Amino acid sequence: MTLPAPSVPTPDTRARRDRLVGIGLMCLAPIFFAGLDASGKILAREGVDPLLTTFMRYAVNVALVTAMLNPVTRPGVARTRRLPLQVARSLLLFGSTACNFLALRSLQLAETVSIQFAAPLAVALLAGPLLGEWSSRRRLVAIAVGFLGVIVIVRPGLGTMQPALLFCFGNMSCYALYIVATRKLAAYDSSATTIFYSGLAGLLLMSPLLPWIWTAPASPLAWTMLVGVGLFGTAGHWLLVLAHARVPANVLAPFIYTQILWSVLLGFLVFGDVPSGWTLLGSAIIVGSGLALLAQDAAHRRRTV
Template sequence: MSARQAGEAAGSIARDPRRLVGIALMCIAPVFFAGLDATGKVLAGTGVDPLLTTFMRYAVSVTLVTAFINPVTRPGVSHSRRLPLQILRSLLLFGSTAFNFLALRSLQLAETISIQFAAPLTVALLAGPLLGEWSSRMRLAAVVAGFVGVLVIVRPDALVAKPAILFSLGAMLCYAVYVIVTRKLAAYDSTATTMFYTGLGGLAVMSPLLPWIWTAPPSGTVWAMLIAVGLFGTIGHWLLVLAHARAPASLLAPFIYTQILWSVLLGYLLFGDVPSLWTMLGAAIIVASGLALLGEDALMRRHARRRAPPPPRDDAASRPQR
């Protein structure tokens, strides 16, 4: 983007307060997501089973969502035209959450979030065979560069020293397929229906296991943190919805990477973790690759708009008077 184009884009944003609000909301959401991960890691340090933390994540979320989106307030919301896909999507999100909490027992916040940010690259790679959205050479180059960033973090010596990296990779893969399934469902079910089913899979899987993983929280503080896990996740996703209602996704997407900054800060303040140079280098490569994908998408949309035929004129001056 040239300096002139950047100036025009900045002027356009400044003239539209809704976009500024959307950007602000998009910058706040990662604070809650980083807080979710940090709280999960603190709970793991107190001896709370990560699966119990996962259960509470979904119990709180489902309670809050169903208070507003349910068959009573929204008749027909539970009817899905692709129920198996809804169940699969919900289970994939559960898998991503559970793997992430398992990884956080021994990995730094910066390590897990850096690997998680490879999910958009994986989506770009899988979109071809699964959705028929084949990537251009530039997009494939960005994907390859992003996976090089992952390999910088997941080095053979790091994998031997920290096998929990495999959990983080599993979380990333689950989330990437979750995004693919979400995009497929958009053609069949409403957003409200998809939101209604989002947490039910995780809750259905974890509820029968509760007698085996349940241990009474030793203090009110631990109870508060378990509830906070669900609140942080729910509020973070709610802020994302509000942000996307006010600004286009292509404008908002880069700001999600601010989560790395919050993860590094919370990791240092709460656990004294200082990311290694390898982690920061790999994260920088992954973020740069993700931004390159976003730039390519914006460029393709701009070309598509220019090639689209102009809409037919339908004003009074162009019609014969009778």
């Protein structure tokens, strides 16, 4: 009896499989990012200095990245055509992380991540003067609606705005500039070079301060979470890289918003936090405006093809 020949996947089959795998990886990444935020909040409750948490976030990350990407295993990876911009980008990422951990001392996970997701709206505004990518009137309307969602969460002038929200705005601003710098560097350096430099500036900046911020964690949980912030962050970004290697960014972008759902779930299960109706409404407005921007970008690409 003759056995049937094994079927060979067609290009369309492989494309569909890559698309499903890429989307699956993109859905996993926000779980790790939500775990990163939850670990930072646990450490704050354990009395660990947020700056020490930030240091460990980059110490673990740099150790793992350097083990895979270094001038020995990847010759030329440290060679950059825009060193000042690489340093500035790395410092912006450090600033975003530090502000996030400082905010998490007082705020719920859902509040901090919702305001952070306004960063793409800020990028759309900054892309005009910094990248020459000016927004249309419809995009400006979507951006304005998105920032209205931030106002709904913060509700300034109603006696509900906490000082820690300023760290959220610092996080959002640094992250938006970090995205702009990443896009600008794409024209000059490889993605491997940019990844290599990502955590270095933050680590070098924090290392001299370590004697002043170091306090030995008082429990095994705190030690575990200190390592966890680095592992969660590194794993999340690694999954993003794997996902974008398979699927275009415009297809993957909407799935990053699932981080809000995981943040709400972890906030409830770990800390007993229940987001207010205002936070949920503001989050929905921010996500809706972000999706509207993505839809406009997709329509523009179809018209120009």
